[in-house]
Amino acid sequence: xxxxxxxxxSLSASTGxxxxxxxxxxxxxxxxxxxxxQKPGKAPKLLIYAASTLQSGVxxxxxxxxxxxxxxxxxxxxxSEDFATYYCQQYYSYLPITFGQGTRLxxx
Amino acid sequence: xxxxxxxxxxxxxxxxxxxLTCAVSxxxxxxxxxxxxxxxxxxxxxxxxxxxYHSGSTYYNPSLKSRVTISVDTSKNQFSLKLSSVTAAxxxxxxxxxxxxxxxxxxxxxxxxxxxxS
Numbered sequence: 420x421x422x423x424x425x426x427x428x429s430l431s432a433s434t435g436x437x438x439x440x441x442x443x444x445x446x447x448x449x450x451x452x453x454x455x456x457q458k459p460g461k462a463p464k465l466l467i468y469a470a471s472t473l474q475s476g477v478x479x480x481x482x483x484x485x486x487x488x489x490x491x492x493x494x495x496x497x498x499s500e501d502f503a504t505y506y507c508q509q510y511y512s513y514l515p516i517t518f519g520q521g522t523r524l525x526x527x
Numbered sequence: 528x529x530x531x532x533x534x535x536x537x538x539x540x541x542x543x544x545x546x547l548t549c550a551v552s553x554x555x556x557x558x559x560x561x562x563x564x565x566x567x568x569x570x571x572x573x574x575x576x577x578x579x580y581h582s583g584s585t586y587y588n589p590s591l592k593s594r595v596t597i598s599v600d601t602s603k604n605q606f607s608l609k610l611s612s613v614t615a616a617x618x619x620x621x622x623x624x625x626x627x628x629x630x631x632x633x634x635x636x637x638x639x640x641x642x643x644x645s
Binding site: 420451453455461462463464465468469474506508510513514515516517518519520521 | 572574586588589622627629630632633634636637638
């Protein structure tokens with residue numbers, strides 16, 4: 420299975436900050452990567468797919484980049500509603516599809 | 528807009544079979560897309576269980592394959608998950624979701640907590 424490793428595991432930031440979360444795949448996955456946001460008690464929400472394509476309705480302050488093994492999710496200007504846990508997911512190999520362990524973004 | 532809703536018992540005894548159903552509204556399963564199940568143990572990350580096409584074609588996580596069955600009922604516009612021989616390690620919130628055109632998960636149910644305990 421392809422292992423997805425996110426860093427950092429947790430992050431403290433303030434509203435207005437620019438933050439970057441990294442996801443590294445254990446082998447090359449081209450651009451077959453998605454990012455999700457999950458708030459406590461809620462289902463994950465798709466933010467980005469194909470490494471950099473913004474899902475419809477997602478604010479433009481979210482952006483994704485990368486290909487191969489190294490990917491980033493950037494939030495350009497943190498809003499209060501952005502404090503959540505973020506997961507990456509690879510779908511290059513669908514047996515199995517795998518997720519990163521999550522990055523918890525907290526208010527400083 | 529597609530909506531998904533999980534249903535099923537919230538408590539299952541060890542060694543028994545967990546059964547959940549996902550009712551889909553706002554979209555006909557027969558029209559296409561894959562449909563899948565993902566779970567999340569309390570306080571932990573996401574684990575892909577498997578997915579199914581309206582034709583019945585399935586893909587399962589190899590780590591669960593011997594215990595998992597996903598089926599679809601297009602007449603009721605729903606799909607189902609069965610997980611046999613459950614243990615406490617199967618305690619989790621179970622989500623159903625619609626798979627995007629290339630295996631990202633673009634629409635999710637609210638999730639249902641299933642606890643395995645005697």
